[in-house]
Amino acid sequence: MFRNFLGGIHPKDGKELAKAQPIEAMPLPSEVVIPMSQHIGAPCTPTVKVGDMVKRGQVIGTSEAFMHADIHASLSGKVTKIDVFPHSGRISCQAVVIESDGQDAWLEGLPLHRDWEKMEKEEILDAIRSAGIVGMGGATFPAHIKLKPSKSVDVLIINGAECEPYLTADYRLMLEEPQRIVTGTRILARILGVKETYIGIEDNKPDAIAALETACEGTGIQVAPLKTKYPQGAEKMLIYAISGREVPCGGLPMDVGAVVQNAGTVAAIADAVVEGLPLTERVTTVSGDAVKHPKNLRIRIGTRYRDVIDYCGGFGEQPDKLLAGGPMMGFAQFSLDVPVMKGSSGILGLTKNITAHGRERACIRCGRCVKACPMGLVPSMLSILGERQAYARARDDYGVMNCIECGSCTFVCPAKRNIVQYIRLTKGELRAEMAREKAKAAKEQGAKK
Amino acid sequence: MSEEVMKKPETAQDPVFTISSSPHIRDGESIDHIMWQVNLALLPAAVFAVYWFGIPALINMLVGIIFAIASEYVWQRAMGQPITAFDGSACITGLLLAMSMSPLLPPYMVAVGSALAIVVAKQSMGGLGFNIFNPAHIGRAALMVSWPIAMTTWSAMGDASGGVDAVTSATPLNILKLQGYDALVNTFGGQGEMYQALLLGTRNGSLGETSTLLLLLGGGYLIWKGYVNWVVPAVMLLTVAVLTWIFGPAGLFTGDPLFHVMAGGLILGAFFMATDMVTIPMTIKGQIIFAAGAGAITVLIRLVGGYPEGVCYSLLLMNAVTPLIDRLVKPRIFGAGEGK
Numbered sequence: 001m002f003r004n005f006l007g008g009i010h011p012k013d014g015k016e017l018a019k020a021q022p023i024e025a026m027p028l029p030s031e032v033v034i035p036m037s038q039h040i041g042a043p044c045t046p047t048v049k050v051g052d053m054v055k056r057g058q059v060i061g062t063s064e065a066f067m068h069a070d071i072h073a074s075l076s077g078k079v080t081k082i083d084v085f086p087h088s089g090r091i092s093c094q095a096v097v098i099e100s101d102g103q104d105a106w107l108e109g110l111p112l113h114r115d116w117e118k119m120e121k122e123e124i125l126d127a128i129r130s131a132g133i134v135g136m137g138g139a140t141f142p143a144h145i146k147l148k149p150s151k152s153v154d155v156l157i158i159n160g161a162e163c164e165p166y167l168t169a170d171y172r173l174m175l176e177e178p179q180r181i182v183t184g185t186r187i188l189a190r191i192l193g194v195k196e197t198y199i200g201i202e203d204n205k206p207d208a209i210a211a212l213e214t215a216c217e218g219t220g221i222q223v224a225p226l227k228t229k230y231p232q233g234a235e236k237m238l239i240y241a242i243s244g245r246e247v248p249c250g251g252l253p254m255d256v257g258a259v260v261q262n263a264g265t266v267a268a269i270a271d272a273v274v275e276g277l278p279l280t281e282r283v284t285t286v287s288g289d290a291v292k293h294p295k296n297l298r299i300r301i302g303t304r305y306r307d308v309i310d311y312c313g314g315f316g317e318q319p320d321k322l323l324a325g326g327p328m329m330g331f332a333q334f335s336l337d338v339p340v341m342k343g344s345s346g347i348l349g350l351t352k353n354i355t356a357h358g359r360e361r362a363c364i365r366c367g368r369c370v371k372a373c374p375m376g377l378v379p380s381m382l383s384i385l386g387e388r389q390a391y392a393r394a395r396d397d398y399g400v401m402n403c404i405e406c407g408s409c410t411f412v413c414p415a416k417r418n419i420v421q422y423i424r425l426t427k428g429e430l431r432a433e434m435a436r437e438k439a440k441a442a443k444e445q446g447a448k449k
Numbered sequence: 450m451s452e453e454v455m456k457k458p459e460t461a462q463d464p465v466f467t468i469s470s471s472p473h474i475r476d477g478e479s480i481d482h483i484m485w486q487v488n489l490a491l492l493p494a495a496v497f498a499v500y501w502f503g504i505p506a507l508i509n510m511l512v513g514i515i516f517a518i519a520s521e522y523v524w525q526r527a528m529g530q531p532i533t534a535f536d537g538s539a540c541i542t543g544l545l546l547a548m549s550m551s552p553l554l555p556p557y558m559v560a561v562g563s564a565l566a567i568v569v570a571k572q573s574m575g576g577l578g579f580n581i582f583n584p585a586h587i588g589r590a591a592l593m594v595s596w597p598i599a600m601t602t603w604s605a606m607g608d609a610s611g612g613v614d615a616v617t618s619a620t621p622l623n624i625l626k627l628q629g630y631d632a633l634v635n636t637f638g639g640q641g642e643m644y645q646a647l648l649l650g651t652r653n654g655s656l657g658e659t660s661t662l663l664l665l666l667g668g669g670y671l672i673w674k675g676y677v678n679w680v681v682p683a684v685m686l687l688t689v690a691v692l693t694w695i696f697g698p699a700g701l702f703t704g705d706p707l708f709h710v711m712a713g714g715l716i717l718g719a720f721f722m723a724t725d726m727v728t729i730p731m732t733i734k735g736q737i738i739f740a741a742g743a744g745a746i747t748v749l750i751r752l753v754g755g756y757p758e759g760v761c762y763s764l765l766l767m768n769a770v771t772p773l774i775d776r777l778v779k780p781r782i783f784g785a786g787e788g789k
Contacts, residue, residue: 009476012474165474236783236784246783246784247784248784248785249782249783249785251784315464318464319464319466320466320467321466321467322464322466323473327471327472327474328474329471329472330471330473331471332466332468332469332470332473333468334466334468350473350474354473355467355473355474357475358479361480361533361577361578362575362576362577362578362579363578364483364727365578365727365729366726367726370731370732370780375783375784376780376781376782376783376785377780377782378731378775378779378780380731381775397776399782402783402784405471407471407472411474411476412478413475414479414480414482414483415480415578418470420470420472421470424470
């Protein structure tokens with residue numbers, strides 16, 4: 001049995017809504033809106049112009065910056081607009097609109113049929129880089145950068161925890177297409193040269209565990225059943241649960257010799273390496289009590305939420321919130337015109353019954369947040385310091401920068417305090433302060449010269 | 450952003466979505482629910498008080514509750530604050546105050562204590578969550594210095610008929626303090642009888658503190674529901690038991706820990722006051738320090754101090770150092786220093 005990290009919560013998981021729905025390919029939308037920023041790092045610049053004809057898999061956006069992932073056309077057709085459009089993570093962003101020609105033709109030569117076992121390490125990394133793969137659990141960190149750690153690593157962990165309520169996309173993928181995940185995992189294990197490889201899955205998905213155990217036979221990959229508890233899928237918690245190693249404060253997984261990739265990401269990596277296919281679609285859970293027919297859909301990148309929700313029968317009840325991602329860490333959307341992106345693990349429509357909560361009151365010091373915090377922080381104090389704008393004290397005395405913003409504290413708070421929101425405010429102010437100081441120092445340096 | 454995109458939504462009947470930062474779901478727990486659960490847990494002992502001490506006990510508890518809630522309501526109205534007087538916390542204060550005092554106390558004194566508890570100890574500090582001291586204890590302490598004689602006048606022992614004649618009797622701890630352990634046992638007619646009386650609550654004392662059994666039932670309920678960590682009352686009781694056993698009347702290790710644990714207001718204090726979320730440390734480690742400290746001070750007052758009972762003052766003293774404990778005792782941050 002694997003370890004149990006301290007803290008955590010047990011929200012009602014809502015997974016029953018979409019869990020039994022097999023992955024279904026959503027029909028091609030008439031047009032897609034493909035944002036130029038779908039990853040952590042520098043946004044891409046369009047490499048096409050209005051009027052260009054593009055094929056599926058063709059690069060339509062790239063960047064000179066090291067930290068970026070290329071963007072590809074997700075269907076074939078004509079570029080009709082390049083403009084600023086709503087974006088699920090940053091409100092608005094430049095995007096390329098492609099009108100489908102109905103052909104859905106791949107770029108010439110795709111897909112390939114390669115034997116990855118005969119490929120060189122550099123060749124594989126290049127295939128992953130040019131496929132524009134990012135962390136598909138929602139973090140959207142460019143995969144090829146994560147796979148070239150600057151420190152030696154000995155354990156690879158595939159994140160199949162899917163601890164966010166309502167989301168079942170990874171679950172369906174593990175259940176229906178375990179072979180893709182195993183292939184992708186073996187590819188990563190080889191290029192990283194790790195000694196141990198695990199696929200971590202919460203024990204509320206016994207059928208997915210069984211499917212992967214069968215698929216992993218003889219590969220040396222171990223399936224790790226984990227306690228069902230949010231945030232089991234948080235990178236630091238997952239590494240601790242499986243390997244017993246604690247990522248140091250301010251550190252990265254590679255500091256303890258670990259690399260973590262999401263289950264959906266490794267499936268995309270398998271496609272990229274074996275077939276040379278860029279990331280142009282993903283499995284997304286469309287669910288929530290406001291959505292008429294919850295589904296797990298294979299959706300082209302750039303498909304508008306409007307089209308996705310319509311395909312699921314529209315809203316059966318008045319939604320209060322439209323979410324990109326899960327209810328614990330997802331982003332509330334103001335418009336149905338935001339497009340599906342590489343990191344879109346879920347699209348949720350939730351009614352007031354689910355989202356409503358009482359008025360915020362003063363902290364009664366009940367300590368529930370302290371018990372729930374997986375990082376060993378004192379969230380109540382951080383919320384109070386944030387409220388009083390005592391940002392430096394929150395950092396120096398209470399370690400606010402260690403917060404992973406999982407929201408467990410806020411979930412359990414009986415006073416309905418917006419704890420993690422105060423923490424985000426604090427962290428934002430501290431980062432801005434740091435940036436200001438850096439700019440000031442640079443200016444002074446410049447003045448001296 | 451281009452005007453065409455942002456200005457008009459594609460369809461007019463799009464729902465208007467609420468925008469806020471995550472998390473978007475909360476669990477069902479609320480302050481009101483927690484507070485009323487604590488009131489519920491006090492109910493068995495309160496009902497027993499009416500059975501054992503009669504109608505005056507009922508009147509005192511009702512007066513305590515009504516004046517606590519009314520003071521809070523009037524204060525909040527006067528200050529233009531949102532009204533939270535009915536969230537159950539003022540009810541706990543009034544009830545606990547009445548339960549921790551003699552059933553013979555004139556109701557107007559209970560009313561004054563309740564009002565002081567709410568206005569001075571709670572609302573003037575900023576209301577629920579900001580009070581440093583347990584309001585009920587501040588109320589009790591204020592009455593103790595204002596009407597010391599009335600506060601130490603007890604009903605006749607074992608008078609189950611409910612008729613309260615103003616015979617000045619004494620609580621078990623009083624007898625212990627003034628006449629010694631042997632006299633105490635004789636009052637009950639034997640050690641076994643004494644333990645039985647303490648367990649069932651058929652003895653003299655503050656009106657809500659006598660029934661060890663029913664207080665344990667209420668406390669057990671709160672532990673089962675997860676509102677109270679069992680460690681806190683356990684540490685406080687254990688500290689008292691060990692120290693009273695060591696420092697016995699006839700030299701080291703001759704004490705009667707069982708008596709001391711069940712006597713006075715210790716059970717009430719350990720389960721319902723040392724666990725008052727607002728006024729104790731937030732971390733388990735801090736709470737253990739708090740409980741051990743409260744237990745030790747209780748013993749100090751009982752065995753050495755001038756008062757027969759020390760639960761109230763020991764908790765108030767530990768309330769005072771709670772901010773300090775919280776500052777010094779923090780959980781270990783994940784990834785900091787020694788990993789397992």
